[in-house]
Amino acid sequence: MSNINDLQDHLIGVYLNRQMPKIVKAEGIYLHDDQGNRIIDASGGAVVCSIGHGVEEIAETAAKQMKTVAYVYRRAFHSPELEAAACKVSEATNGDLDRVFFVSGGSEATETAIKLARKYHIDAGNPSKFRVISRWQSYHGATLGALAWSGFTSRRAEFTPYLKDFVHLPPTYCYRCWYGKSPDSCDQECARALENEILCLGPETVSAYIAEPVSGYALGAAFPPDEHFRRIRQICDKYNVLMILDEVMNGVGRTGRWFAYQHHGVVPDIIALAKGLSGGYYPVGAAVVKTHIFDTIAAASGFFGSGHTYGGNPVGAAVVCAVIDYLKEHNLVERCAAMGEYLASKLEALKIHPTVGDIRGRGLQLGVEFVKDKKTRESLDPQLQFYQKIQDEALRRGVHIESSGGCNRGQAGDLIVFGPPFIITEAEIDEMVGIIDNTLTAVEKETGF
Numbered sequence: 057m058s059n060i061n062d063l064q065d066h067l068i069g070v071y072l073n074r075q076m077p078k079i080v081k082a083e084g085i086y087l088h089d090d091q092g093n094r095i096i097d098a099s100g101g102a103v104v105c106s107i108g109h110g111v112e113e114i115a116e117t118a119a120k121q122m123k124t125v126a127y128v129y130r131r132a133f134h135s136p137e138l139e140a141a142a143c144k145v146s147e148a149t150n151g152d153l154d155r156v157f158f159v160s161g162g163s164e165a166t167e168t169a170i171k172l173a174r175k176y177h178i179d180a181g182n183p184s185k186f187r188v189i190s191r192w193q194s195y196h197g198a199t200l201g202a203l204a205w206s207g208f209t210s211r212r213a214e215f216t217p218y219l220k221d222f223v224h225l226p227p228t229y230c231y232r233c234w235y236g237k238s239p240d241s242c243d244q245e246c247a248r249a250l251e252n253e254i255l256c257l258g259p260e261t262v263s264a265y266i267a268e269p270v271s272g273y274a275l276g277a278a279f280p281p282d283e284h285f286r287r288i289r290q291i292c293d294k295y296n297v298l299m300i301l302d303e304v305m306n307g308v309g310r311t312g313r314w315f316a317y318q319h320h321g322v323v324p325d326i327i328a329l330a331k332g333l334s335g336g337y338y339p340v341g342a343a344v345v346k347t348h349i350f351d352t353i354a355a356a357s358g359f360f361g362s363g364h365t366y367g368g369n370p371v372g373a374a375v376v377c378a379v380i381d382y383l384k385e386h387n388l389v390e391r392c393a394a395m396g397e398y399l400a401s402k403l404e405a406l407k408i409h410p411t412v413g414d415i416r417g418r419g420l421q422l423g424v425e426f427v428k429d430k431k432t433r434e435s436l437d438p439q440l441q442f443y444q445k446i447q448d449e450a451l452r453r454g455v456h457i458e459s460s461g462g463c464n465r466g467q468a469g470d471l472i473v474f475g476p477p478f479i480i481t482e483a484e485i486d487e488m489v490g491i492i493d494n495t496l497t498a499v500e501k502e503t504g505f
């Protein structure tokens with residue numbers, strides 16, 4: 057039997073030449089590594105862990121379900137848990153969207169959403185509609201389909217030969233508006249661009265528009281102006297283009313509402329979910345559609361031939377039910393909104409740092425963008441790897457914060473994204489922000505500020 061040091065010689069991680077800390081226990085907002093260090097999980101993994109780590113009743117639910125029925129194949133069987141989970145997701149949307157197709161993660165959820173849109177058009181008698189329009193500086197997943205409509209330049213770069221060439225519109229990114237406007241002077245150019253693109257492509261060919269209601273890592277929680285998605289909704293309706301909102305990061309409470317579309321006063325046709333759907337306790341995702349989409353497919357072909365082997369399994373479904381119940385019983389979505397406001401107010405204090413350019417987001421999904429010059433908003437030299445330095449230094453000081461580079465058209469732009477569990481307390485926020493404050497001071501000194 058190999059010893060523990062030999063074991064890592066067989067693993068491929070994301071960083072092939074780095075020693076990663078080994079986490080041996082996780083509880084509440086804390087991770088504990090095998091060296092005895094306690095780490096605040098300021099990003100909740102990859103903005104996943106909503107109810108906190110180590111909730112026993114969720115673990116018990118999963119274990120009980122594994123003992124009862126661990127797995128059945130969805131093409132042959134459903135389970136009571138699967139039906140119950142769909143019902144709970146639909147209830148969480150207040151019935152805005154009410155048919156749920158479960159999958160195993162976020163990339164699969166967005167791909168399923170796109171396939172459902174295509175299937176809807178075929179079954180509605182419009183088989184020429186297939187094109188997908190998305191945005192630059194967006195992220196919809198790492199699989200080749202999802203990466204094709206993602207506009208996260210750095211994640212696409214090496215794989216572009218495999219990516220189907222769909223259209224990407226300018227992002228909704230007010231801090232660096234691609235149209236040179238400010239929120240007061242703009243006429244929603246980035247929304248109106250959708251109509252121009254649909255017309256140029258031919259409305260009869262366009263199936264769906266997909267966007268994140270609140271940006272994830274590609275733009276660090278950029279939040280669109282009020283009107284934005286209402287305009288998008290009108291344009292989609294005008295040309296029979298389905299509006300898909302990717303709520304993989306936002307959904308199930310993260311932005312302080314059950315779903316981020318609820319901030320924008322619109323109901324999309326389809327949403328993609330993952331991350332918070334299980335709070336990190338099981339790999340689950342879902343595409344959720346409005347009734348009329350389901351009804352159209354049911355009445356025509358009655359068949360949606362998609363899904364992977366593990367999609368719709370009963371353990372994932374039981375965990376989804378337990379996590380939604382837990383969020384409701386403990387009023388955690390309301391708590392997320394309140395703690396989000398508190399965190400945002402604390403982050404404001406970081407603006408005294410010379411590199412803190414913008415703070416944005418909603419609920420407990422908040423981003424900080426760093427710049428070289430606050431007045432001109434010039435980005436930092438990407439050679440500095442400022443974002444990675446912040447992440448590394450914060451970890452040394454006891455905080456895990458996810459960071460990202462390239463928000464400025466893929467060439468530069470550094471940011472960090474906060475996404476702690478909703479159970480975080482004010483005192484824990486104070487400690488977390490204090491460590492980030494000191495981290496920034498240290499990295500700014502190192503990089504010559």
Ligand SMILES: Cc1ncc(COP(=O)(O)O)c(C=O)c1O
Nearest residue numbers: 161162163195196197272304305
């Ligand atoms: C908005 C969004 N969509 C899709 C995905 C892909 O999800 P997954 O990594 O579970 O495949 C992510 C992951 O970060 C995301 O943030």
